[in-house]
Each structure stands twice: as C-alpha cells, then as structure tokens.
Amino acid sequence: MAEREDRPVRDDSNMGTCAAESEPRPLEGVRVLAAEQFGAGPWGTMLLADLGAEIIKIENPAGGDIGRSVGPYAGDRDSVYFQSFNRSKKSVTLNLQHPQVADVLHPLVRASDVVFNNLRGDLPARLGLDYAALGPIHPPIVCCSLSAFGRTGARAAEPGYDYLMQGYAGWMSLTGEPDRPPQKAGLSLVDLSAGAMAALGTVAAVLRARGAGIGGDVEVDLFAVAVSQLAYVGAWHLTSGYQPHRMPDSSHPSQIPSQTLPTRDGWLVVMCAKEKFYQRLVAGLELPELAADPRFLSFADRLEHRAELSALLAQRTREKTTAEWLERLRGQVPCGPVNTVAEALADPELERAGLLAEWPHDQFGTVRTVGSPIRVRGQATPVRRAPALGEDTDRILMELAGFGEVELARLRTDGVI
Numbered sequence: 001m002a003e004r005e006d007r008p009v010r011d012d013s014n015m016g017t018c019a020a021e022s023e024p025r026p027l028e029g030v031r032v033l034a035a036e037q038f039g040a041g042p043w044g045t046m047l048l049a050d051l052g053a054e055i056i057k058i059e060n061p062a063g064g065d066i067g068r069s070v071g072p073y074a075g076d077r078d079s080v081y082f083q084s085f086n087r088s089k090k091s092v093t094l095n096l097q098h099p100q101v102a103d104v105l106h107p108l109v110r111a112s113d114v115v116f117n118n119l120r121g122d123l124p125a126r127l128g129l130d131y132a133a134l135g136p137i138h139p140p141i142v143c144c145s146l147s148a149f150g151r152t153g154a155r156a157a158e159p160g161y162d163y164l165m166q167g168y169a170g171w172m173s174l175t176g177e178p179d180r181p182p183q184k185a186g187l188s189l190v191d192l193s194a195g196a197m198a199a200l201g202t203v204a205a206v207l208r209a210r211g212a213g214i215g216g217d218v219e220v221d222l223f224a225v226a227v228s229q230l231a232y233v234g235a236w237h238l239t240s241g242y243q244p245h246r247m248p249d250s251s252h253p254s255q256i257p258s259q260t261l262p263t264r265d266g267w268l269v270v271m272c273a274k275e276k277f278y279q280r281l282v283a284g285l286e287l288p289e290l291a292a293d294p295r296f297l298s299f300a301d302r303l304e305h306r307a308e309l310s311a312l313l314a315q316r317t318r319e320k321t322t323a324e325w326l327e328r329l330r331g332q333v334p335c336g337p338v339n340t341v342a343e344a345l346a347d348p349e350l351e352r353a354g355l356l357a358e359w360p361h362d363q364f365g366t367v368r369t370v371g372s373p374i375r376v377r378g379q380a381t382p383v384r385r386a387p388a389l390g391e392d393t394d395r396i397l398m399e400l401a402g403f404g405e406v407e408l409a410r411l412r413t414d415g416v417i
C-alpha cells in the first residue's frame with residue numbers, strides 16, 4: 001500500500017500567532033513501541049501520535065491487531081474501526097512469544113522512550129514488557145501497562161472489556177429509566193477514558209525520565225478508571241452513604257430541571273445548574289407562574305416536586321419544535337438538541353474547528369473520521385492513514401535495530417517477524 005501525503009486536520013492560526021512550519025509538535029521526538037489491540041490502548045497512543053509522537057505498533061505476524069477484523073466495514077486485514085484508532089502510526093510485525101524475540105525487541109527498546117501495552121494484566125511480566133525486564137536494557141525507558149484489572153491481585157489474569165467494567169463499576173445501575181433494566185452507555189467510554197489516562201500517565205513519566213533519567217512502570221486499568229469516574233457520586237456515597245439510582249428523563253440527581261424534555265419533533269436538553277437559569281427557562285417557555293410557585297422556589301423544592309414540574313414543562317415544550325425552542329432559549333439557558341449521530345456529525349462547528357479528518361484508502365475509498373480534540377496554538381495536526389500490517393517492519397528494523405536484509409530474511413524464516 002503506497003504512502004499518502006499528510007493532510008492537515010486543523011490550523012489554529014486564529015488562536016494566536018501561527019508557529020513556523022518547522023516548529024516541532026509537542027511530542028515530536030518521543031518514540032513509543034506499542035503492543036496494543038482493539039480500542040483502549042490504540043486510542044491512547046493515537047492521542048500521542050496526534051501530538052507528534054512516533055507510534056510503532058508491534059503486531060502479531062499471524063494477523064495483527066484484532067481491530068483489523070472488526071466489522072462492519074471490514075476488508076482484507078483492515079477495517080474502518082481499525083482506521084479510527086490507528087491513524088498516523090507505523091506497523092512492525094513481531095511475535096512476542098518467540099524464543100528469539102529479545103534479539104529484535106531489545107534493540108528497539110534502546111532506541112525508544114516508551115514501551116506501551118494493553119495486554120491482560122499477567123502478560124507484560126511474562127512477555128518481558130515491564131520495567132523489571134527492560135530497565136536493565138535501557139534505564140530511562142517508560143513501561144506503560146493498560147490492563148483490565150491491573151497487574152497484581154486476584155483478577156490480574158482475567159480478560160476484561162468496556163462492557164464488563166460498566167457493570168463492575170456501577171455505571172449500568174445509573175443508566176436508563178427507573179422502571180427499565182440497567183443499561184450500558186452508548187459508547188465505549190471506559191475504553192476511551194482509560195486510553196486517555198494511559199496517555200497522560202505516559203507523558204508524565206516521559207517528562208520525569210527526560211528530566212531525571214528515571215524510567216519505570218506506569219499502570220492504568222479499566223476497572224480503576226471506571227470506578228474513579230464515579231467522581232462526585234462516589235464521594236457522596238463514601239462520605240454520607242448516598243444511594244444513587246436511575247433518574248427519569250435522564251435527570252441530574254439534584255439540580256432540577258436538568259433533563260431531557262419532549263418537543264414536537266424530538267427532544268431538548270436543558271441544564272439549570274444555577275437559579276437564574278431556572279428563572280430564564282420558565283420565562284422563555286412563557287410559564288411565568290412557575291417562577292413564583294411555592295413548590296418550585298428552590299433547588300430543594302423542585303427536587304421534592306420533580307414529577308409535577310417535569311409534567312408542566314413537558315406539556316409546554318411539546319407545543320414547538322426543538323429548533324424553535326433553541327432559537328428562543330439559546331444564550332439564556334444552557335440547552336441543546338438530542339441529536340442523532342448523523343445530525344451531530346453534520347454540525348457546522350465540526351468543520352469550522354477542523355475536527356474532521358479524511359484520507360484515501362485502497363479498500364474503503366475515502367476514510368473520514370473525527371480528528372483530535374486537542375488544539376495546540378498555531379499548529380496544524382497532520383494525519384496519515386493507519387498502517388497496513390507490517391508495513392514498516394523492514395525500514396524500522398534496519399534504521400533502529402541495525403538489521404540487514406540477510407538478517408531480516410532469517411527472522412522471517414524463523415517466524416520472529
């Protein structure tokens with residue numbers, strides 16, 4: 001598959017003086033070896049790639065990242081799913097379970113800043129991907145492990161996925177309507193959040209390694225991330241025994257009205273997090289009597305009389321379309337539509353902010369995705385299609401590990417690459 005030109009996703013020259021084209025991106029010069037697959041790990045390293053890091057995916061020669069086969073829209077060792085998690089990376093095939101793997105891996109480690117993996121918790125040590133194995137080879141190396149349940153403990157050897165963590169961490173008990181079964185969030189939010197956390201931990205450890213010459217292990221796990229994101233709900237429970245439960249109309253547990261409301265043609269979301277927003281909401285809905293109604297004078301009053309207030313508001317919002325209400329309420333009350341995915345991706349703000357990325361692809365024509373949400377002053381974010389399996393193996397092993405063509409042929413014959 002031929003190399004394509006980088007396409008700038010966004011040039012933030014409107015944020016200030018535009019940087020010179022030769023100015024390096026924030027993580028340029030950081031090299032990451034990533035033994036990763038599926039979503040959480042690839043998402044985290046893709047964030048690093050968008051900021052300029054060189055990400056070298058280490059993939060099994062037998063088929064590579066399992067994300068290459070995830071449908072719909074899967075082709076020959078590639079898929080739109082894979083493209084959405086692996087832009088701007090390179091691919092090297094390497095059998096991490098081969099007896100000769102150290103002959104290839106260790107020279108690459110010496111030329112890198114980070115060894116990243118999102119394997120099962122017991123595998124990094126077994127495969128020699130942790131600091132205990134690689135620190136003696138290259139002391140400043142950062143070894144980041146993103147697992148399901150961590151590298152120690154009773155569940156370390158268990159596989160885990162986003163769906164399971166939403167159950168383990170209580171998320172599903174909070175999601176959905178009160179009279180319906182618990183539900184998962186519509187997106188893989190544990191995976192995406194864990195990837196971002198792993199990226200943050202990796203950058204922090206690289207800063208320490210470059211400043212003090214100290215490498216080490218960084219550990220993030222899906223379960224810990226999911227539980228940590230209980231945030232204020234977790235604090236309420238741990239401090240005062242608060243028992244959260246599913247709320248009607250996707251409501252906030254205490255700030256009412258902060259919820260969905262039906263309209264003539266869809267749904268409206270309002271967020272009255274301050275008293276002034278409630279006053280503006282009922283004025284905008286032409287329900288001034290609700291401002292003085294003793295049942296609804298304070299947050300506590302409105303919480304106590306949630307059902308009555310919601311019924312009155314819904315009766316009124318059903319009279320107009322979502323667009324009509326937005327025209328009346330925007331700028332006065334925090335509000336928005338409940339878009340479909342198609343409507344969300346058609347929002348003109350995405351184009352204005354340069355959030356859409358695209359590149360040509362041999363199997364899928366043009367791949368279009370949402371680009372990086374991180375904006376760095378004065379710089380564009382170039383992107384490149386996700387790599388074909390093993391596309392960069394020979395070049396990287398020659399440049400970074402010093403192998404010649406004869407040695408590469410032997411490694412292929414032996415099944416190492």
